[in-house]
Amino acid sequence: MHKVLKIILAVFIVASVEGSLVSAVSYVNQTDIDVIAASNKAYSDFIEVINDEKSVANGAALAQAAAASSAFNNVASHNFSSKLGVKYIKKSAEVKKYAGEIKVLLDKIAVVLRERDYNAVNQYLAQTRNSVKKYSAAIEEVNKAASESNSYAEYFFLLVTIATAAMAAGSFIWFAIGRRKQSSPDLLAARKAVAFSSLIPLVGAVVTYATFMLASNAGGTYTVAYGLILIGLASYISSILRYIILARNTPTVSQDQSTTVK
The missing domain is CATH 1.20.120 (Four Helix Bundle (Hemerythrin (Met), subunit A))
Known part of the structure; x- marks a missing residue:
């Protein structure tokens, strides 16, 4: 008994x-969401000014390239939440990887903008767009992992x-x-x-x-x-x-x- x-x-x-x-x-990974959102906005602002000849000429594009580079560097160095499981951690590592790639490309764009080598600018822009596509896809996977965990x-x-x-x-x-x-x-x-x-x-x-x-x-x-x-x-x-x-x-x-x- x-x-x-x-x-x-x-x-x-x-x-x-x-x-x-x-x-x-x-768990809502608000810090992760905020740092990614900041990088997306910075990139959107950069694309807007890089396509404007006046902004390229007056240095606004160069300044925005530096701002975008800083935003993506924040993502690459960010410690993503460990509270949403192994899959989330794995997928967030891919986000950081592509953010690092984009940061490097933006730095290269800044260099050739100073040199006014616009052919090189266009080449780096094409590479950046490809990396951003991968970055966006990785973000989608992170969002799915967060939803699955919850x-x-x-x-x-x-x-x-x-x-x-x-x-x-x-x-x-x-x-x-x-x-x-x-x-x-x-x-x-x-x-x-x-x-x-x-x-x-x-x-x-x-x-x-x-x-x-x-x-x-x-x-x-x-x-x-x-x-x-x-x-x-x-x-x-x-x-x-x-x-x-x-x-x-x-x-x-x-x-x-x-x-x-x-």
């Missing part, structure tokens, strides 16, 4: 704690919630319905307390997951509190420990032995 109780308690702790940790996993977190939390529900139902049935006739009134009351306290973490998990999904759909950066699960878990552990102690200290009531009269 005590072994069964320990198994139930251990599984419930794992399910509840894992669920509580996952509930706030969905989706896996949501799916995993849903599975944990289901597991918690199953454990709560099993615990409720075990302690509320599966009562032995020989149990003392105090022990029966303790079983009932365990049964109902096992439902509290379930309610907490459902509320937390609902909050998690609402925040996820709203977008942006958000934090999901999971105190309900932990409070429910504490209540459940307290109830089951009281039951175990009471069960150990309560002698088993033996059934009346039948006698025959000769």
Whole structure:
């Protein structure tokens, strides 16, 4: 009996704690998004001025080439988030690689702009456009990896919630319905307390997951509190420990032995 109780308690702790940790996993990589957005804007501004003869002549194109080079250098040296999984880290390395290539090409464009070697400018521009295409494709892969990572977190939390529900139902049935006739009134009351306290973490998990999904759909950066699960878990552990102690200290009531009269 005590072994069964320990198994139930251990599984419930794992399910509840894992669920509580996952509930706030969905992560918005805002810093990564911002540094990439800055590079895209800088490149767009550069293309706008490099195609304008007046801007090339008055040095505006040269200044914008330097600004774009700095923006892509920021991407190449940026530490992308490690909270979105291995795939995200791998794909972000490709983004950094192409950002570095573009930075080098922009520096070369700046050099030939100073020399007014416009044939070389056009050659480097063509190479830059090819690298930017690869850069954009790599960014798309990073975005997909981020979405997949957050989706896996949501799916995993849903599975944990289901597991918690199953454990709560099993615990409720075990302690509320599966009562032995020989149990003392105090022990029966303790079983009932365990049964109902096992439902509290379930309610907490459902509320937390609902909050998690609402925040996820709203977008942006958000934090999901999971105190309900932990409070429910504490209540459940307290109830089951009281039951175990009471069960150990309560002698088993033996059934009346039948006698025959000769």
